[in-house]
Amino acid sequence: MIERFDAIVVGAGPAGNAATYTLAKSGLHVLQIERGETAGAKNVQGAILYADALERLIPEFRDEAPLERHIIEQRMWVMDDESYIGTHFRSDEFNKPPHNRYTIIRAKFDKWFSKKVREAGALVINETTVTELLRDDRGKVIGVRTDRAGGDLHADVVILADGVNSTLARKAGFRPEIEPKHVALAVKEIHFMPRDTIESRFNIHKGEGVVIEMLGKITQGMMGTGFLYTNGDSVSIGIGCMLSDLMAQKTTPYELLERMKAHPSIRPLIQGGEMKEYAAHLIPEGGYHAIPQVFGDGWLIAGDSGMFVNAVHREGSNLAMTTGRIAAETVAELFKAGQPMTAANLAEYRRRLDDSFVMKDLMKYKDLPDIFHANKQFLTTYPELLNRSAYTMLRVDGVDKLSKEREIFADFRDKRSLFGLLGDAFKLWRAFR
Amino acid sequence: MHSVVCIKQVPDSAQIRVHPVTNTIMRQGVPAIVNPYDLFALEEALRLRDQLGGRVTVISMGPTQAEVALRKALSLGADDAILVTDKAFAGADTLATSYALAAAIRQIGKELPVDLVFTGKQTIDGDTAQVGPGIARRMGLQLLTYVSRIVEVAPERREIVVERRAEGGVQVLQTRLPCLITMLEDSNRMRFGSLPDALRAARQEVRHWDKTAAGIEDVTKIGLKGSPTIVSKVFTPSPRAEKAEMIAIEDGSPADLAAALLGRIAARFPGVEKELAQRA
Numbered sequence: 001m002i003e004r005f006d007a008i009v010v011g012a013g014p015a016g017n018a019a020t021y022t023l024a025k026s027g028l029h030v031l032q033i034e035r036g037e038t039a040g041a042k043n044v045q046g047a048i049l050y051a052d053a054l055e056r057l058i059p060e061f062r063d064e065a066p067l068e069r070h071i072i073e074q075r076m077w078v079m080d081d082e083s084y085i086g087t088h089f090r091s092d093e094f095n096k097p098p099h100n101r102y103t104i105i106r107a108k109f110d111k112w113f114s115k116k117v118r119e120a121g122a123l124v125i126n127e128t129t130v131t132e133l134l135r136d137d138r139g140k141v142i143g144v145r146t147d148r149a150g151g152d153l154h155a156d157v158v159i160l161a162d163g164v165n166s167t168l169a170r171k172a173g174f175r176p177e178i179e180p181k182h183v184a185l186a187v188k189e190i191h192f193m194p195r196d197t198i199e200s201r202f203n204i205h206k207g208e209g210v211v212i213e214m215l216g217k218i219t220q221g222m223m224g225t226g227f228l229y230t231n232g233d234s235v236s237i238g239i240g241c242m243l244s245d246l247m248a249q250k251t252t253p254y255e256l257l258e259r260m261k262a263h264p265s266i267r268p269l270i271q272g273g274e275m276k277e278y279a280a281h282l283i284p285e286g287g288y289h290a291i292p293q294v295f296g297d298g299w300l301i302a303g304d305s306g307m308f309v310n311a312v313h314r315e316g317s318n319l320a321m322t323t324g325r326i327a328a329e330t331v332a333e334l335f336k337a338g339q340p341m342t343a344a345n346l347a348e349y350r351r352r353l354d355d356s357f358v359m360k361d362l363m364k365y366k367d368l369p370d371i372f373h374a375n376k377q378f379l380t381t382y383p384e385l386l387n388r389s390a391y392t393m394l395r396v397d398g399v400d401k402l403s404k405e406r407e408i409f410a411d412f413r414d415k416r417s418l419f420g421l422l423g424d425a426f427k428l429w430r431a432f433r
Numbered sequence: 434m435h436s437v438v439c440i441k442q443v444p445d446s447a448q449i450r451v452h453p454v455t456n457t458i459m460r461q462g463v464p465a466i467v468n469p470y471d472l473f474a475l476e477e478a479l480r481l482r483d484q485l486g487g488r489v490t491v492i493s494m495g496p497t498q499a500e501v502a503l504r505k506a507l508s509l510g511a512d513d514a515i516l517v518t519d520k521a522f523a524g525a526d527t528l529a530t531s532y533a534l535a536a537a538i539r540q541i542g543k544e545l546p547v548d549l550v551f552t553g554k555q556t557i558d559g560d561t562a563q564v565g566p567g568i569a570r571r572m573g574l575q576l577l578t579y580v581s582r583i584v585e586v587a588p589e590r591r592e593i594v595v596e597r598r599a600e601g602g603v604q605v606l607q608t609r610l611p612c613l614i615t616m617l618e619d620s621n622r623m624r625f626g627s628l629p630d631a632l633r634a635a636r637q638e639v640r641h642w643d644k645t646a647a648g649i650e651d652v653t654k655i656g657l658k659g660s661p662t663i664v665s666k667v668f669t670p671s672p673r674a675e676k677a678e679m680i681a682i683e684d685g686s687p688a689d690l691a692a693a694l695l696g697r698i699a700a701r702f703p704g705v706e707k708e709l710a711q712r713a
């Protein structure tokens with residue numbers, strides 16, 4: 001006999017865990033299926049945890065979750081080959097509890113989250129891959145098939161939280177093939193070193209953390225960013241670029257990471273560390289226009305699987321948790337009202353997303369990917385010009401400051417022309433408005 | 434057939450390091466797995482059950498986290514799981530461990546008589562291979578170590594025939610049940626549990642037995658108190674790296690390169706050429 005559940009959730013990343021947790025707390029008979037050996041076994045993340053999304057699910061998470069450091073300082077570096085020009089924002093406000101952002105190690109964090117999901121009453125099975133969605137003659141999703149013997153299961157609704165690749169959604173025709181211009185390929189390493197070393201290198205106290213976001217020449221003209229985060233006794237460092245750019249330039253993110261680690265401003269920060277973890281992963285960065293249909297008869301999509309990532313602010317896990325939660329709330333309410341899981345009823349999910357910060361933020365930056373794609377100068381010429389200007393102004397060499405200003409201005413005009421400069425300013429405004 | 438399989442949760446030795454300064458094993462952050470040798474024992478027990486009927490009970494002594502290992506065994510098809518866990522067991526060496534496990538297996542036998550006890554060949558964190566024999570001795574069971582194949586089990590005659598790896602060959606041994614088998618690696622291939630097994634493992638309770646439930650009679654024989662072993666030193670053996678010799682020839686064909694290689698080998702190991710000629 002085929003077992004029946006109220007809901008099945010595929011995936012135990014932040015989206016799947018948030019969805020399963022919410023469903024179980026609402027009293028639904030829910031099964032979560034994860035292909036990794038444990039939750040988080042296959043997850044890779046920088047990683048920054050945004051408290052808000054988790055707090056809405058588990059208000060007491062700060063007392064229990066494995067958090068590395070709360071972030072008190074954010075640096076933004078615009079990189080040239082041998083230098084950077086940037087901003088640092090540090091505030092003691094960030095030291096006042098409850099803290100707003102944390103660094104986490106996903107493998108540890110996901111394991112904890114999964115424990116909460118189980119405690120909430122959900123049934124969780126690992127090392128099991130969902131290979132196919134089961135559908136009735138009218139196309140409604142009625143369950144899943146797994147790679148285990150005797151592997152069919154039925155449910156009123158299936159929530160796909162299976163990450164960026166989402167083979168399931170593609171196979172079922174819910175989502176088109178991923179386009180290389182809609183995903184970034186990122187690599188990350190974790191370098192271990194003593195806590196004291198981290199704290200003195202980054203000028204922080206116990207529990208405090210620093211985040212560095214980088215853009216510019218480190219991506220060699222490709223659209224992408226680099227990052228460095230401080231964990232408890234390790235530093236995460238990584239870089240990612242749009243897959244289409246990497247393909248066109250025939251380079252790998254690994255080569256970029258090696259170059260980045262050798263940068264004179266970065267090398268001293270990781271020196272002496274022991275590299276223990278290396279991982280590569282896709283990030284859906286296509287933005288608003290890349291979001292597929294996210295609901296249908298008997299199914300919903302949440303998290304990376306639905307391309308919910310805000311690449312500009314590097315927010316992914318919080319969008320995953322929020323979409324997972326909203327998907328589950330929609331299902332739970334229909335369930336309580338005795339309503340069937342039809343596309344018409346589940347459309348409520350999309351309406352709620354549109355009203356949330358998730359869609360509003362993605363909408364705001366909807367043109368950014370295309371603008372940056374078509375205008376490589378933002379990632380090459382400008383970082384170079386900015387760094388050179390700073391160098392020119394700060395070097396004391398007998399040349400008067402007015403001449404220096406003229407030199408800098410001429411440099412900009414040479415590279416981009418007056419008209420180009422104006423155009424670039426307009427484009428930037430359009431991208432971020 | 435009722436088989437009891439003893440499993441241990443161990444740190445994944447592929448990811449373990451010895452601290453460069455203190456020379457202690459750094460267990461922190463190292464993922465825990467089921468001792469790989471034990472899985473061959475479990476698979477063998479499951480096969481016997483599938484063939485002859487009966488039950489497979491898995492048992493482990495360890496901290497509460499070891500429940501994960503037992504749940505894994507359930508998802509692979511074991512019927513029942515018992516975790517022998519008590520602060521009093523902490524610090525046990527192989528002597529104390531085999532005493533505690535033997536007591537617990539006797540308790541299991543009170544619920545359903547035990548025909549076979551399985552353990553892995555050894556653990557990857559201790560490498561002693563002493564616990565299996567220790568249990569057999571204490572329970573008065575026939576002991577079959579390094580078993581590579583179970584040829585036949587005849588429950589009605591209470592007989593078992595196995596193949597055992599021995600130096601320079603294979604022994605075929607016959608003995609009577611109940612007995613204890615330590616299973617050799619690569620003797621079988623672990624199955625991938627079915628979906629009903631996975632669901633059952635997620636639902637089923639893993640029983641926790643403290644020292645009373647495990648039937649421990651003499652508390653001086655368990656835990657640190659019952660452990661005479663002293664670890665006097667832990668060290669990383671220096672790697673036996675030999676320097677590779679590069680053989681370079683200019684613009685040669687692969688055949689030239691091969692000839693140069695053979696020439697170097699002959700020069701380095703003078704006897705080789707003669708020996709090869711003799712064998713050919």
Ligand SMILES: Cc1cc2nc3c(=O)[nH]c(=O)nc-3n(C[C@H](O)[C@H](O)[C@H](O)COP(=O)(O)OP(=O)(O)OC[C@H]3O[C@@H](n4cnc5c(N)ncnc54)[C@H](O)[C@@H]3O)c2cc1C
Nearest residue numbers: 011013014015035046048130162163281303304316317320
């Ligand atoms: C290098 C890097 C750095 C990042 N940094 C940050 C950051 O600092 N902050 C942030 O908020 N976000 C960050 N992100 C993004 C963030 O990791 C993702 O947005 C987030 O993990 C998405 O969660 P998810 O649950 O949708 O998917 P995932 O976390 O990918 O989880 C999907 C799960 O589904 C499972 N699965 C897939 N298919 C199947 C199947 N068929 N059957 C069963 N199980 C299946 C997978 O094993 C996986 O566990 C980063 C991403 C990368 C790659």
